[in-house]
Each structure stands twice: as structure tokens, then as C-alpha cells.
Amino acid sequence: SKEQGRNTYNFYTQKMNEDVARRLLIEEQLRAALEKNEFQVYFQPVVDLKRREVIGAEALLRWNNDVLGPVAPDEFIPIAEQTGLIVAIGRYVLEQAVTVAAGWRNEFLPSFRVAVNISPRQFRDVSLVTFIRELLERFDFPASGVELEITEGVLMTGHAMVDVALLDLSNMGVGISMDDFGTGYSSLSYLRSYPFDTLKVDKSFINDITLDQADLQLVSAAIAMGQGLGLKVIAEGVETEEQYQLLLEQQCDYAQGYLFGRPVPADEFEKMLMTGSKQ
Numbered sequence: 001s002k003e004q005g006r007n008t009y010n011f012y013t014q015k016m017n018e019d020v021a022r023r024l025l026i027e028e029q030l031r032a033a034l035e036k037n038e039f040q041v042y043f044q045p046v047v048d049l050k051r052r053e054v055i056g057a058e059a060l061l062r063w064n065n066d067v068l069g070p071v072a073p074d075e076f077i078p079i080a081e082q083t084g085l086i087v088a089i090g091r092y093v094l095e096q097a098v099t100v101a102a103g104w105r106n107e108f109l110p111s112f113r114v115a116v117n118i119s120p121r122q123f124r125d126v127s128l129v130t131f132i133r134e135l136l137e138r139f140d141f142p143a144s145g146v147e148l149e150i151t152e153g154v155l156m157t158g159h160a161m162v163d164v165a166l167l168d169l170s171n172m173g174v175g176i177s178m179d180d181f182g183t184g185y186s187s188l189s190y191l192r193s194y195p196f197d198t199l200k201v202d203k204s205f206i207n208d209i210t211l212d213q214a215d216l217q218l219v220s221a222a223i224a225m226g227q228g229l230g231l232k233v234i235a236e237g238v239e240t241e242e243q244y245q246l247l248l249e250q251q252c253d254y255a256q257g258y259l260f261g262r263p264v265p266a267d268e269f270e271k272m273l274m275t276g277s278k279q
Ligand code: C2E
Pocket: 044, 059, 060, 061, 072, 073, 074, 077, 090, 093, 117, 118, 119, 149, 179, 180, 203, 236, 237, 238, 239, 256, 257, 258, 259, 263
């Protein structure tokens, strides 16, 4: 009926208005978040699959805002990206990650590697490469101790700047990692054209490998292909012992997931490294 139609219409416009309002509020709050010190960088262990030992960590950003409470990265990163705020926020993450990892290399694990996510918009910052170079120099941190995780979205922009930056960073010795491998449309052609060192098989493929033979075949093929191209392969989102065993059989190099540890603040991660190194 007409009445129903109007209610549905009202429902949708109300929902849309709420979405727009929340987005604007997030944007407004994001602008002051760095100054208010509301961000925290968490670390999730990356383990060597065969030895089952921590070899490094992925830095993952957390935001606890005084008005909105905790906001998930999947919600605020895209807004930070669209507004350009990700450039300053991303520098903060890089700086925190390298500072903390430098300490851990000195105290616990000389070969410790830290992975940092870099969004497309950060590559439009002309001083990204210089920023990273100076950061590494400041901490006497080897370039090979850092891995930059990028998704296909970074390469799809088609900007020549991206190609130049990636090549510069790669020539410096910084590791380049293809994140969420398998979820995009052109991962394969990008693997051929860019200086990747690592391939991260998306967790949506790992999820069902114990149940779904097709998923296991895809993961197995991705591992073989990555390794055939001379890349290291990381399985994301490993949650169970059964998944771990299958990945071991497939000779995957590294793994990450709740089975080995959730993302935690630096001090908590450090406790894990401390007890680990005493074993
Ligand atoms: P991502 O780079 O693919 O990061 C992996 C996500 O999977 C993280 O979610 C992590 O907490 C989650 N995860 C890890 N192990 C498991 C597992 O065993 N099971 C399940 N279900 N999930 C697992 P998180 O921290 O919420 O981050 C979401 C996304 O936000 C990231 O996806 C990344 O795209 C983005 N992000 C996070 N931090 C940063 C950052 O500092 N900079 C940029 N540019 N993006 C970031």
C-alpha cells in the first residue's frame, strides 16, 4: 500500500541519515584523534610454521574515541583514507611500529620483523619514501626488518608515483607484501609486475580448508605459486590446530591468526616475547 511504501521510504531515509551522521562524526573525531592520543598500535604474532616460533608481528591500529568509544579499523580506516587523514595516521603507525620493534630486536629477537599496512592514499604522499628512510636511519633499523603490506587497491590506482615508491622502497631492502591475496581480480598480473617479497593468503580461504576440498586446493596452489616465484607465503586467520596441520602439510612458510595470538598492545606482546625467549 501507499502507507507501507511511505514507511519503507522513511525507514531507508532515516537509516541513511544515521549512516551519514555517524560518518561525519567519525570524520570530525578522527581529525583530533592523533592530538588526543587516542590511537594505539597493537601487534599480532607472525609465526614460522615449521618451528612454531614467533618471527615478527603485524602492526594493527586501534582507536578508542572519547565520544564514540572503540571504533573498528574496518570502519575508520576507509574514512581516514577518503579524507587524507591516513597520511598522518599512517606515519604514526610506522613510527610506533619501528620504535617498538627496534627495542624487541635489541632485547629479544635480533631478526624480529614488523609488518605495517599502507593504504593507497599514503602513496600519494611525495615524502613517504623519505619518511621511511629517515625513520629507519633514526633507529638504525635494517630495511629488511620492515614489511609493507599493500592490497591490490594500491596498485589499481595506476599512479606512476606508486610504482616509483614501491621500487625505491624495494631497492632500499624494505619487504613488500601482497595482502588479502586471492580476494581481488588482478592479483596474478600484479604479482608479475611488482617487486613482492611476501604473499598473504586471505583468511577467507583459510577459514574452511578443513571442510572444503576446493578451498584447500586453492590455498595449496597459492602456496606453490608464491614459492615458485620466490616469495614467502603467510596464511592469515589461522584459528584451529587442524588448519595449522593442513598448512604444515602444504609447506606454507608462515602463519598468523588467533591460534597463535590475537593482536595485543606492545607491553603485552613483549611479555610473550620474554617468556618465549626463556624457553
Ligand atoms: P588486514 O590487514 O587484513 O588485517 C588482518 C585482520 O584480521 C585484522 O583485523 C586482525 O585482527 C584480523 N585477524 C587476525 N587473525 C585473525 C583470525 O584468526 N581470525 C579472524 N577472524 N580475524 C583475524 P583488524 O585489526 O580489525 O583490521 C582490519 C583491517 O583494517 C586490516 O585488515 C587492515 O586492512 C586495516 N588496518 C588495520 N590497521 C591498519 C593500519 O595501521 N593502517 C592501514 N592502512 N590499515 C589498517
